[in-house]
Amino acid sequence: xxxxxxxxxxxxxxxxxxxxxxxxxxxxxxxxxxxxxxxxxxxxxxxxxxxxxxxxxxxxxxxxxxxxxxxxxxxxxxxxxxxxxxxxxxxxxxxxxxxxxxxxxxxxxxxxxxxxxxxxxxxxxxxxxxxxxxxxxxxxxxxxxxxxxxxxxxxxxxxxxxxxxxxxxxxxxxxxxxxxxxxxxxxxxxxxxxxxxxxxxxxxxxxxxxxxxxxxxxxxxxxxxxxxxxxxxxxxxxxxxxxxxxxxxxxxxxxxxxxxxxxxxxxxxxxxxxxxxxxxxxxxxxxxxxxxxxxxxxxxxxxxxxxxxxxxxxxxxxxxxxxxxxxxxxxxxxxxxxxxx
Ligand code: ADP
Ligand code: MG
Numbered sequence: 001x002x003x004x005x006x007x008x009x010x011x012x013x014x015x016x017x018x019x020x021x022x023x024x025x026x027x028x029x030x031x032x033x034x035x036x037x038x039x040x041x042x043x044x045x046x047x048x049x050x051x052x053x054x055x056x057x058x059x060x061x062x063x064x065x066x067x068x069x070x071x072x073x074x075x076x077x078x079x080x081x082x083x084x085x086x087x088x089x090x091x092x093x094x095x096x097x098x099x100x101x102x103x104x105x106x107x108x109x110x111x112x113x114x115x116x117x118x119x120x121x122x123x124x125x126x127x128x129x130x131x132x133x134x135x136x137x138x139x140x141x142x143x144x145x146x147x148x149x150x151x152x153x154x155x156x157x158x159x160x161x162x163x164x165x166x167x168x169x170x171x172x173x174x175x176x177x178x179x180x181x182x183x184x185x186x187x188x189x190x191x192x193x194x195x196x197x198x199x200x201x202x203x204x205x206x207x208x209x210x211x212x213x214x215x216x217x218x219x220x221x222x223x224x225x226x227x228x229x230x231x232x233x234x235x236x237x238x239x240x241x242x243x244x245x246x247x248x249x250x251x252x253x254x255x256x257x258x259x260x261x262x263x264x265x266x267x268x269x270x271x272x273x274x275x276x277x278x279x280x281x282x283x284x285x286x287x288x289x290x291x292x293x294x295x296x297x298x299x300x301x302x303x304x305x306x307x308x309x310x311x312x313x314x315x316x317x318x319x320x321x322x323x324x325x326x327x328x329x330x331x332x333x334x335x336x337x338x339x340x341x
Pocket of ligand 2: 016137161289319
């Protein structure tokens with residue numbers, strides 16, 4: 001009874017502050033908001049015009065006086081004020097008319113600096129939070145996919161987001177080793193754009209590149225290879241043109257960013273203490289983040305590491321689900337928060 005009443009007054013909140021997408025989890029309700037991490041502002045000011053999907057539609061299409069910004073793009077906080085405005089916007093949207101200020105858990109990229117962590121905490125406090133806890137994204141991701149992180153055994157998570165790929169080996173609720181590289185889905189899109197220019201003399205936009213990746217992109221040969229018609233601007237005539245491309249050529253283009261990820265996984269495994277490495281032989285690696293949805297990426301990683309590789313059931317929600325579980329386990333929250341600052 002008391003618990004139900006309490007829900008009317010306060011809802012604790014978990015936030016996945018992603019480089020591509022931000023998600024908000026409200027305790028007892030689950031994920032209530034998913035929006036691109038994009039903010040549109042008036043040029044030369046910090047006036048926020050739009051946040052999320054609405055702002056994303058403006059990316060690359062804005063008149064001179066409006067700029068659409070991805071403040072977390074490379075896994076570092078490019079602009080404190082804009083990141084703060086985005087966080088405040090998300091919190092306001094889920095926490096209207098509540099009497100008690102929420103407790104907020106924010107999952108942040110593991111590569112951010114102490115100054116950036118402070119800035120996130122301050123923004124969330126300014127948005128009206130009663131208490132703020134930060135958790136590293138690979139830890140949240142591992143909890144969110146249901147890995148038994150409390151056990152004294154090695155668990156490995158690889159979370160491939162938009163701007164970064166974060167990987168960690170976790171045991172006894174602590175990060176034994178982690179690595180964050182600035183290669184992720186955005187880089188896949190960029191190599192596709194470069195390939196279209198080089199191989200087809202065709203200029204394509206950011207969103208088209210992402211669409212190619214999602215529709216026909218792959219990391220491992222497909223049982224049935226795919227084709228797709230792509231529209232862009234012919235670089236020699238300057239005119240719009242449509243061409244048909246094949247999944248094989250896109251896979252070839254993705255080899256380079258994928259090899260950076262494989263290399264980082266190899267290094268992480270090398271740094272792993274032997275007992276924990278032995279656990280990974282049975283438990284394998286779990287993939288999360290939107291990049292885990294690239295066709296065949298699990299097979300590629302399995303073939304390169306000789307380990308079993310599983311894709312999370314809902315890779316895009318892993319981090320937010322993790323913050324939700326942390327909210328539900330206050331004891332655990334205190335321990336995680338004190339071990340990571
Ligand atoms: P972040 O945590 O950095 O915000 P996300 O985990 O939300 O990132 O993943 C976003 C990335 O996943 C984007 O680069 C997007 O293009 C990519 N992505 C989403 N769906 C797919 C898909 N089906 N295949 C390949 N990549 C995808
Ligand atoms: Mg993420």
